[in-house]
Amino acid sequence: MINAYLNSGTKFTPTTNLDEAFWIHLDEPDTSEIEQITSKYELPDDFITDLQDSDEISRLEYENGGILIIMRVPVFYKHKTSKLPFATVPLGLIILPDKIISASFFDQEIMTTFLEGKHRPFNITPQSFILNINLRTSVYYLRFLKEINRRTNNIEQELHVSMKNKELIRLLRLEKSLVYFTTSLKSNEIILERIQRSRWLQNDPEGEDMVDDVIIENKQAIDMANIYSDILSGMMDAFASVISNNLSIVMKFLTVITIIIALPTMIFSMYGMNIHLPLQESPWAFLAVMGVSLIIAVVMIIVFIRKKYF
Secondary structure, eight states: OOOEEOOSSSEEEEEEEETOOOOEEEESSOHHHHHHHHHHOOTTTTHHHHGTTTTTTOOEEEEEEEEEEEEEEEEEOTTTTTSOOOOEEEEEEESSOOOOEEEEEEEEHHHHHHHHSOOOOOOOOOOHHHHHHHHHHHHHHHHHHHHHHHHHHHHHHHHHHOOOOHHHHHHHHHHHHHHHHHHHHHHHHHHHHHHSSSSGGGGGGHHHHHHHHHHHHHHHHHHHHHHHHHHHHHHHHHHHHHHHHHHHHHHHHHHHHHHHHHHHHHHHHHSSSSSTTTTTTTTTHHHHHHHHHHHHHHHHHHHHHHTTTO
């Protein structure tokens, strides 16, 4: 789908005229829409088609008078069938002399904020628009990182009650999401630093100040992701040790019970043999064997208790 918007100063106004549009957004475009935009503005096809790869890395390119910026933005998968609750996907921003083209093949909330006019009003210029998108990206990273931390705390409480594989797998998925976040944030940082050094911002003093704020927010998100990742890794190691220790305790307990039962069982086995045995003619034979077996079992229980095997 192709969406076009006019620059109304501080907000965007929808339009159907691509020539007059300040911002054109391609939302999961098909082949014909991609061809229409690339041919109209003489852009390389891979400026847009590369974004179909969910693993496309962040980068900045100059070609045919246009600037391509690919950023990794965070996404939150609300449905439980997804393999990861949080991940990152590529978002393409193409800067032309008179307009900006954005493209995404994945459902993400960042551009939706601008498409629906829910962003805070700002003086719209190409520089400020691109930097506001990057600032919004950093804000969403921080928001999702807090959600990951909240989920981690909830799972930790569940693990105190029940050591099940389900909780550990959920922790593993969150840890994997943090790895994606950290990698994407670091690659975005490189792009932001290149934008800061580029000539593109020299004619916009406000943009030069704003890019510093965006870099600071991005670094804050990197630090937070690293902290949460370290906490989660330590928690995974701790619970793995707890599970291993619990298994050792259970095996130790079962071994002690087996030993306690083994000696009475051996006595009863001997008296089940078809040979001459002591007390076999006595009417008290059964009670005697039972008594001796119980005494041996009680003695062994006392010994194991004193050795703190229980």
